[in-house]
Amino acid sequence: MPHLVILYTPNLEHRTDMTTLCRRLADVMLEQRDEQGRQVFPTGGTRVLAFPAAHYAVADGKGDYAFVYLNLRMGAGRTPAVQKRVGDELLAAVKAHVAPIFDQQLLGCTLQIDESPGQVYDGKHSNLHPLFNKK
Template sequence: MPHCVILYTPNVDAMTDMGGLCRSLADAMLTVLDEAGKQVFPTGGTRVLAYPAAHYAVADGKGDYAFVYVNVRMGTGRSDAVKQKAGDTLLEVVKKHFAQVFDQNLIGITVQVDESPGQVYDAKHSTLHPLFNK
């Protein structure tokens, strides 16, 4: 179930390597462990997808402002400490990735971790999970 979706203003593409950010976030997600030392985000279910906005408006529109929204959705049942750790881990990856961008551009970044509450239906069919569940 772990998904990380990045929505961003298309001007960000000229500022940084979004594919590289996706890989860095996926790698970081795989390092997050719960209190029992178990991997929080299963390898076969970890996905990071990035989408530039087709249309956007940021702030007062008087500059070429940029914005990046990173949303991680995880299944229910994790402790608040684990959710905090996941968010902090991913925020550090994002901050490191955008360090030089912040020095040269006006950009806002939000990292948000959501829990998938009250799922009514959640079906999966994958050949990825068996590959990593050996």
């Protein structure tokens, strides 16, 4: 963890490069540092995935409305200040990425951050973490 999942209306497919947005958001996450200067999110656990909605309805349906929903899920342990900074910087990156679309189309963006303090199950199978934990 962390995992950032992006759901978006498919009418954005021809207007923006979602792969570029995914990479930029992953980079923003990897740049984050806590109050002691430590990396907030592990490199090997950082994932950003984007999916166009197969079916959607936005607002009253009378326009070519677009929507982007981002949900960052992270484990417990970050301070409120770090959580806010992460949210602010991710949202700033999203706003910069979609800025050209705002001139051409009505678009809404929502970013939510969830913390998973009481996980019932958290199974993992990965060989990515050892690659980045070599020090």
